[in-house]
Amino acid sequence: MIEAINNILPVIVKTLERVHDNSWKMDYNVHDSYELIFVKKGNIDFWVEEERIELKAGDLLIIKPYTRHKFEVISCSKAEFVVMGFYLKPESRAKVDELKEIYGFLNVLESISSRFYFFHVRKRSNIFFCLESILHEAKENKNDILLYIKCLELFIYITREINSLEMTKNYDYSLLARHIKEYIDNNYMEDIKMGDIAKRLFMSESTLSRIFKNHFGVLPKEYLLSKRIEKAKEYLSMSNLKISNIAMMCGFSSLQRFNDIFKKYTGLSPTQYRKLILQGLE
Incomplete structure (x- = not known):
C-alpha cells in the first residue's frame, strides 16, 4: 500500500517563500525540475529564455525543466512570492495518463510549444488556500507525508483550473x-x-x-x-x-x-x- 502511494507522489525539490525589494537581481539559471512560481504581493518581471512576462499579485506560473529563467522585482514595495520545484519519478511519469486528475496539467504543459504556462489565481480560490497551507506545513510542522498530500491536492486544483481555461479557449x-x-x-x-x-x-x-x-x-x-x-x-x-x-x-x-x-x-x-x-x- 505504501509503495503504491509512493509511486504516485512527486519529488518536491524545494518549497520556499521569498521576500525581495527591487534592488534584488537574479542571474539566469536552469533546473532539471518543474518550477512553480506564485506571486503573493508586488510585481515581478519573469524572463523565460529571452521572453519577458510581467507577473502581478495572484499570478501563478509553471515552467518546464531545463528552461533558462530569471526574475526581477519591479514594484516599488517588496514583492512576496512562492517558489516550488518538483519532478516525477519514472514510476509516476509512466502513470501520468492514469493519474490525469492529479497530473493532467503537466500533459497540457508538455503539449504546448511555450516553455511555460501561467494564469491568475483568485484570492479565495482552492489553489490560493492550498498554497498557504503548504507553506505553513513546510515552515511550521514539517510533516513530509502531509506536505506531499497537500501538494497532490494542489496539483488536482491546478489541473482543474487549467482544464477549464483550455476548454474556454476552445469554446x-x-x-x-x-x-x-x-x-x-x-x-x-x-x-x-x-x-x-x-x-x-x-x-x-x-x-x-x-x-x-x-x-x-x-x-x-x-x-x-x-x-x-x-x-x-x-x-x-x-x-x-x-x-x-x-x-x-x-x-x-x-x-x-x-x-x-x-x-x-x-x-x-x-x-x-x-x-x-x-x-x-x-
Missing part, C-alpha cells in the same frame, strides 16, 4: 454572442437585466459584455437600447398608439426614461419624431 464564443443577441431581439420588450442572462450562462456580467462586444462591437446594454429605439421608431411611424403605450411595449420602465433615451439616440423627442415623419408623408 466558440461567436455562437454564444449570437445566442445572446437572439435572446435580446426576441425579448427586448421585457425587463431584461444582463446580470440575469449572465447567471443563466454561469458567467459574470463583465465576461458576457466582453464576449458580446468582441463579436458585435457594442455592449449588450447598448444593443438592447438601440433595439428598443428602432422598434419605437416603427411604432411611431406606423401606428397611432399613445407614446406611453409605445414606451411600455418597447420595454422602457417609464415614459420619462423613454423620452430621455429616445432623444439621446435621435436628437428628437418621440412627439417631435412622429410629427416629422407625418410631415414627410404629407
Whole structure:
C-alpha cells in the first residue's frame, strides 16, 4: 500500500517563500525540475529564455525543466512570492495518463510549444488556500507525508483550473454572442437585466459584455437600447398608439426614461419624431 502511494507522489525539490525589494537581481539559471512560481504581493518581471512576462499579485506560473529563467522585482514595495520545484519519478511519469486528475496539467504543459504556462489565481480560490497551507506545513510542522498530500491536492486544483481555461479557449464564443443577441431581439420588450442572462450562462456580467462586444462591437446594454429605439421608431411611424403605450411595449420602465433615451439616440423627442415623419408623408 505504501509503495503504491509512493509511486504516485512527486519529488518536491524545494518549497520556499521569498521576500525581495527591487534592488534584488537574479542571474539566469536552469533546473532539471518543474518550477512553480506564485506571486503573493508586488510585481515581478519573469524572463523565460529571452521572453519577458510581467507577473502581478495572484499570478501563478509553471515552467518546464531545463528552461533558462530569471526574475526581477519591479514594484516599488517588496514583492512576496512562492517558489516550488518538483519532478516525477519514472514510476509516476509512466502513470501520468492514469493519474490525469492529479497530473493532467503537466500533459497540457508538455503539449504546448511555450516553455511555460501561467494564469491568475483568485484570492479565495482552492489553489490560493492550498498554497498557504503548504507553506505553513513546510515552515511550521514539517510533516513530509502531509506536505506531499497537500501538494497532490494542489496539483488536482491546478489541473482543474487549467482544464477549464483550455476548454474556454476552445469554446466558440461567436455562437454564444449570437445566442445572446437572439435572446435580446426576441425579448427586448421585457425587463431584461444582463446580470440575469449572465447567471443563466454561469458567467459574470463583465465576461458576457466582453464576449458580446468582441463579436458585435457594442455592449449588450447598448444593443438592447438601440433595439428598443428602432422598434419605437416603427411604432411611431406606423401606428397611432399613445407614446406611453409605445414606451411600455418597447420595454422602457417609464415614459420619462423613454423620452430621455429616445432623444439621446435621435436628437428628437418621440412627439417631435412622429410629427416629422407625418410631415414627410404629407
